[in-house]
Amino acid sequence: LYLFKLIFPLQTPSETVCYLFHSAIRMERRKMKIFVRVPACNFEADKMKSYIDQSIDPCENFYAFACGGFIQNTDKMEVTQFSILEDNVLANLKLLFEEPVFPQETYPFSVAKTLYKSCMDLERLESLGFSPLLNILEGIGSWPVLLGNDWKPHLQNWTEYAIWLKDAGLSKMDTFLKISEEPDLYNVSNKPITIDRPTLSISFTSLIKGTGSPSVYIYYRYMVDLASEMGAERDQAGWEMLETIRFQIEIANCFVNSSNDVVVTTMSIDEMRTRYPSVPWLEFLHKIFPSKEYLTIEEKLQVYYPSYLECFTTLVNNTDQSAFLFHFFIKLFSRTIANYAGWQAVASSAEYLNEFARNLKFEREGMISGLPYRQPRWRECIRTLQETMGEFVGALYGHHYYNKSENKDPFLELFKDLRESFFNTLNNTDWIDLETKQKAWRKASFMQVYFGYPFLYNNETKLSDVYCRFSLKDGEFYENIRSLISEFNKPELASFRDSVSRSENFFGWELTANNLRSRNSIHVPATLFQPPFFDTTRPQYLNYAGIGTTLGHEIIHGFDSVGRFFDEFGNFNDWWSTLTQLNFSLRTNCMVDQYNAFNPHTKGVNITVNGETTLAENIADNWGYKGAYHAYQNWLKRHGKSEQRLEGLNYNPNQLFWIAAAQKWCSGREVGFLRIFLLMMSTPHREFRVKGIFANSYDFARDFHCLPDQKMNPYKKCAVCSYNIAKNLKCYKIQSKKLV
Numbered sequence: 001l002y003l004f005k006l007i008f009p010l011q012t013p014s015e016t017v018c019y020l021f022h023s024a025i026r027m028e029r030r031k032m033k034i035f036v037r038v039p040a041c042n043f044e045a046d047k048m049k050s051y052i053d054q055s056i057d058p059c060e061n062f063y064a065f066a067c068g069g070f071i072q073n074t075d076k077m078e079v080t081q082f083s084i085l086e087d088n089v090l091a092n093l094k095l096l097f098e099e100p101v102f103p104q105e106t107y108p109f110s111v112a113k114t115l116y117k118s119c120m121d122l123e124r125l126e127s128l129g130f131s132p133l134l135n136i137l138e139g140i141g142s143w144p145v146l147l148g149n150d151w152k153p154h155l156q157n158w159t160e161y162a163i164w165l166k167d168a169g170l171s172k173m174d175t176f177l178k179i180s181e182e183p184d185l186y187n188v189s190n191k192p193i194t195i196d197r198p199t200l201s202i203s204f205t206s207l208i209k210g211t212g213s214p215s216v217y218i219y220y221r222y223m224v225d226l227a228s229e230m231g232a233e234r235d236q237a238g239w240e241m242l243e244t245i246r247f248q249i250e251i252a253n254c255f256v257n258s259s260n261d262v263v264v265t266t267m268s269i270d271e272m273r274t275r276y277p278s279v280p281w282l283e284f285l286h287k288i289f290p291s292k293e294y295l296t297i298e299e300k301l302q303v304y305y306p307s308y309l310e311c312f313t314t315l316v317n318n319t320d321q322s323a324f325l326f327h328f329f330i331k332l333f334s335r336t337i338a339n340y341a342g343w344q345a346v347a348s349s350a351e352y353l354n355e356f357a358r359n360l361k362f363e364r365e366g367m368i369s370g371l372p373y374r375q376p377r378w379r380e381c382i383r384t385l386q387e388t389m390g391e392f393v394g395a396l397y398g399h400h401y402y403n404k405s406e407n408k409d410p411f412l413e414l415f416k417d418l419r420e421s422f423f424n425t426l427n428n429t430d431w432i433d434l435e436t437k438q439k440a441w442r443k444a445s446f447m448q449v450y451f452g453y454p455f456l457y458n459n460e461t462k463l464s465d466v467y468c469r470f471s472l473k474d475g476e477f478y479e480n481i482r483s484l485i486s487e488f489n490k491p492e493l494a495s496f497r498d499s500v501s502r503s504e505n506f507f508g509w510e511l512t513a514n515n516l517r518s519r520n521s522i523h524v525p526a527t528l529f530q531p532p533f534f535d536t537t538r539p540q541y542l543n544y545a546g547i548g549t550t551l552g553h554e555i556i557h558g559f560d561s562v563g564r565f566f567d568e569f570g571n572f573n574d575w576w577s578t579l580t581q582l583n584f585s586l587r588t589n590c591m592v593d594q595y596n597a598f599n600p601h602t603k604g605v606n607i608t609v610n611g612e613t614t615l616a617e618n619i620a621d622n623w624g625y626k627g628a629y630h631a632y633q634n635w636l637k638r639h640g641k642s643e644q645r646l647e648g649l650n651y652n653p654n655q656l657f658w659i660a661a662a663q664k665w666c667s668g669r670e671v672g673f674l675r676i677f678l679l680m681m682s683t684p685h686r687e688f689r690v691k692g693i694f695a696n697s698y699d700f701a702r703d704f705h706c707l708p709d710q711k712m713n714p715y716k717k718c719a720v721c722s723y724n725i726a727k728n729l730k731c732y733k734i735q736s737k738k739l740v
Contacts, residue, residue, distance in 0.1 A: 044531065044538060045646035048656075051663050059706035059713060063690040066659050067666035080667040080686065081532055082511050089509055089527050092401055093382050093393065108392055108467035112385060115484070118477040119381035125477060126354050130230050132478040133349045136168055143342035144335050145232045145240040153334050158316050159284045161341035166288065169486030170345040174199050176312070179288055184302060185264050185572040188518050192266075193285060196304040197255060200248065201347060207252035211245065220245050222364040226346060229356060244339045254311035261307040264572075270297035276309055278317045351384070352478045386509065388484045392467070394525060397509040398453030402526035408451070410536050411529075414543060415449050417631035418552050425627065425721055431583035439567070439575045440559060443520060446568040447558060449551070451524040513550050515557040517566040522554045532664060539643045541653045544632035545660035552624030552631070556721060560616050590718035591618055594695075598688040609688050618692060623721040625661055625693045632657060654703045662690045 053068025097116035101109075118124075137143050140161070141154035155161055158176050165171035173179045175198060182194040200207065206215040220241060227237040272281045286295050303309065316337065350361040362374050375383075386393045422444055426437055469487055472480040513524045524547070528534060533546040557563050561584070567573040576584070595611035595618055611618070636642070643653045651659065665686035694700045696717045706713035 044542065045648050048646060048659060048663065049648055051666055052659070057710075058704050059701075059710040061691075062658075062662055062694045062700075062704075062712050063665075063687045066662035066690070067687075070663070070666040071668060074668040081664050085527070085530070085532070086511055088530075089397065089511070090379055090382055093397060093509065094378055096396060096400060097382070097385070107464045109396065111467050111470050111472055112389060112392065112396060114472040114474060115385060115389070115477075115480050116381050118472070118475055118480050119384055120377060121475050121477065122355070122377065124475045128478070129354050130357070133346065133353060134230070136170070136482075137342060137345065139168070140164055140338070140342075143227075143230075143346070144338050145227050145237055145342070146230060148233065148236055151335070151338075153338060155338070156334075158337050158341075159279065161337065163284075163287050165341060165344060166489045167486060168345070169482030169484070169489065170348050172485065172489060173288060175341065175344050176316075177309075179285075181289075182302065183518050183570075185518070188570040192300055192302045193289065194302040194304070195309070197258070197308050198251075200252060200255075204252035204255040207249050208256055210249060211242070216245065216249075218364060218367050222360060223343060226350065226357065226360055229360075230346070240335075240339055241343075243336050244343055247336050247340050250315050251312065254308050254315065257311050258305040258308035261305050264302060264304050265306055266300050267303050267306070268297060269295065269299050269301065272301065272303075273297070275306075276313050278313050349478065351380075352481050384481070388481060388488075394509045395453045398526035402452055402529060410540070410543070411451065411534065411547070412449075413635070414540075414548055414631065415551060417544075417634050418548065418555060418627055419444060419447070420634060421552070421627040421631040422555055424630065425623065429721070431587065432580050433577050436575065436577045436580045443558060443568040443575075444555070446520055447555070448521045449524060450521060451526075451529070453526045513547075513554050515554040515563070516570070517558060517563050518570040520558060520566065520568055520570045522551065524551070532660070539646075539653065539656075540635055541632055541643060541657040542660050544628050544635070545657045546664065548628035548631060549624045549661050549664070552627035553620040554624075555627070556620040556623045557616070559721075560619055562616060584720065587720050588615060588619070590716070591615065591622070591692075591720060594718050595688065595692055598691065609685070618689075619720050621689055621693050622696055622719065626697060626699070626721075628661070629654075629657060629697075629699050652703075654699075658694070658700050658703060662694070665690050 050073070051067055051070040053065055053072070056065040056068055058065040097113055099113065101113050134142075137146075141152060144151040155164065162171070162173065162176050165175055166173050178194075178196040178198050180194050180196075181191050184190040184192050202215055202219050206213050209216065211217060211220065223241040223244065224234070224237045227241060228234045232240075267275070269281050269285065272279070282295060282297060285299075289295070347361075350357040358380075359374070366374075374380075382393075423441065426432070426440055426444075429437075432440070470484060472483065509527050510525055511527050513522060513528065515522050528547055528550070531538070531546075532542075533550065534543050558566070564576045564581075565572055565574050567575050592611035592615055595609045595614055598609040645652065646656060649656065667686050691712075695712050695714055696719060698717070700706075701713035704712075709715050
């Protein structure tokens with residue numbers, strides 16, 4: 001038991017025993033290819049009781065009441081209900097990947113096991129050092145910083161470097177421009193070629209501050225250290241990487257210049273050639289999407305932030321240079337482009353190389369994020385598989401641990417109850433005009449929920465068809481990764497002409513549900529069909545508090561300040577009336593001010609929640625819990641019964657709903673993590689999610705008999721999606737303020 005506690009950092013011995021019990025059953029179930037119904041371990045009551053701090057008045061600080069015991073018994077690290085569940089999921093995947101390859105096994109499973117095994121072969125990685133990467137760089141005449149004055153360009157322009165990075169499996173066409181096939185924003189049944197701004201090595205908000213930014217300086221030192229270890233003279237590496245980071249800063253400035261631009265437009269290749277003549281668009285795109293069917297100049301492209309393209313092409317061509325400096329500048333600038341492309345190859349490879357490269361990469365990330373930067377090797381390897389074979393890892397987990405034969409009617413009933421709860425909210429909201437209500441009703445009626453794992457992978461034949469072209473080798477981790485990325489970079493041209501299905505599931509084994517606004521659908525991964533989110537053998541108030549509040553949160557994302565731009569089919573279409581937009585803006589002010597006032601009062605953290613940047617999540621949180629609670633009340637009425645209480649807990653089912661809903665967010669409070677969370681996240685820290693949601697809930701205050709104006713029952717409550725706005729309108733703080 002002690003050894004398993006070290007390997008699987010669960011919270012209690014009973015959870016560990018439960019995990020081992022289920023794992024043994026699942027192992028047998030996989031061998032027998034049948035599903036065995038195993039009663040869930042009955043530790044819900046013990047766990048809930050151990051998390052509660054009975055010395056705290058729930059009406060003064062419900063988070064401290066519901067999570068006080070958890071915090072006291074948790075080390076000073078970021079441990080949450082989600083991280084505990086993640087530990088279980090990763091441990092289950094570890095068991096799968098460490099099994100031997102069986103003769104009759106589906107080919108993709110053997111591919112995943114081979115990749116995992118090569119990732120765990122640390123001795124082989126150390127013996128190879130940087131040689132696999134250096135051999136690849138030789139294909140373009142090496143990396144300029146390594147050769148100094150002996151370097152000569154082998155490629156002529158940035159488009160050739162972009163294609164080389166793609167074909168070599170060193171980039172997913174996301175270096176200079178992001179080029180992919182994405183659903184048409186205005187007609188999601190189509191998938192045009194899409195051109196967008198690239199993903200930068202570090203955030204553009206840090207880059208635009210220049211080399212004086214701490215994050216930029218840390219990243220620059222990382223570049224110099226890695227180049228030096230690969231063989232560059234340190235002084236040479238210093239000034240060449242400085243030019244490379246300055247080039248990235250210029251790209252970030254192009255981000256800023258395009259921020260107020262039209263978000264997306266449609267242009268033919270011929271129009272692209274006219275507007276950006278320095279790029280051979282037809283030839284460039286045909287090399288990215290090779291096919292027997294040749295692209296024509298009439299092909300329509302979906303272009304995001306077109307002014308970024310203008311800024312970027314000007315940057316890489318520098319047509320404004322004087323004739324006197326022209327030849328010198330072109331030579332210098334081509335070297336900068338080559339160094340930048342070479343750095344992208346090196347940066348994308350570092351975590352797949354030796355210990356020095358991995359440590360340097362994770363140390364740099366830790367210094368910027370303020371979080372511990374290394375995990376056990378097996379977890380890093382599973383993360384790598386998720387990044388390179390994400391859909392398949394989700395399918396693999398679902399194939400072995402998700403019981404497809406189990407009755408999912410309770411889950412579908414829960415979703416139906418939530419949708420009815422939303423309809424009731426909509427009917428009782430008086431600030432939305434009738435036409436907008438009708439459109440919202442139609443969108444909610446069309447909304448679908450997909451759960452489990454990707455439908456494509458239910459069919460082992462289709463699964464094998466996808467992965468049959470991959471051939472991986474033992475002990476060749478870096479080459480295996482490149483092979484996977486290179487193959488995935490070769491979509492057939494016909495694929496983006498196929499219609500897009502709303503039921504395409506792109507989730508893997510993550511622990512988050514998602515609202516895909518462009519498809520008007522919610523996707524719930526197989527990992528959430530277990531405690532603390534869902535279990536058919538436990539009381540329904542725990543399920544409505546678990547996965548119910550999660551689904552409610554995702555439903556509202558289809559109707560918030562971003563969801564309003566997507567109609568019932570997922571097409572880009574602003575369907576709100578002007579009056580509804582104005583009323584929405586007025587009603588958000590109360591919530592913004594409320595969350596702005598939240599302060600952790602922790603030594604070393606003098607930072608408050610940002611009510612503006614967290615607004616969309618706060619709106620979704622507040623209705624998600626309210627909607628789930630009323631959905632549960634409807635379930636009780638329909639079934640005409642009162643559910644059993646948990647043994648040893650003197651709380652009724654309604655109160656247990658609120659306790660379970662709050663305990664989803666129990667976490668430790670490590671100061672460094674808390675600071676980063678408040679500065680960078682689009683959601684408030686978990687403590688303030690609970691405080692904000694519950695302080696705005698009349699239902700919670702009634703169920704716990706809170707007195708008026710106690711901290712968890714203030715007179716002034718904030719609501720945007722009110723269940724009965726006519727009743728609670730006097731509690732709103734309404735001011736005229738532009739919504740950001």
